[in-house]
Amino acid sequence: MDKKEHVIKENAREVANKTYQRSDYEQNDQLSKGMAITHEQVSDGYTEGTIDGKIDETNENDTLRSHDGEKIERKGYGKK
DSSP states (O other): OOHHHHHHHHHHHHHHHOOOOGGGGGOOSHHHHHHHHHHHHHHHHHHHOSSSOBOOEEOTTOOEEESOOOBOOOOOTTOO
8 A cells, every 4th residue: 555545544534433522613624624514514404404594483382383484694614
């Protein structure tokens, strides 16, 4: 195995062994940034359950009134 193949395999192993850590949001390496972005996307999808990015409207008893609620503002990763 030449050096290039070795580097590729080591990088692949690093990615395969990586799991999300809360500190990924503060890291500057590409892998941590990617994990943070992916975590945010999964979290948003899990929380809202739809791609339209709207918060469901509910009444005072938290009963669903409509799926046409307030649109979620998308600031993007790393923007303030």
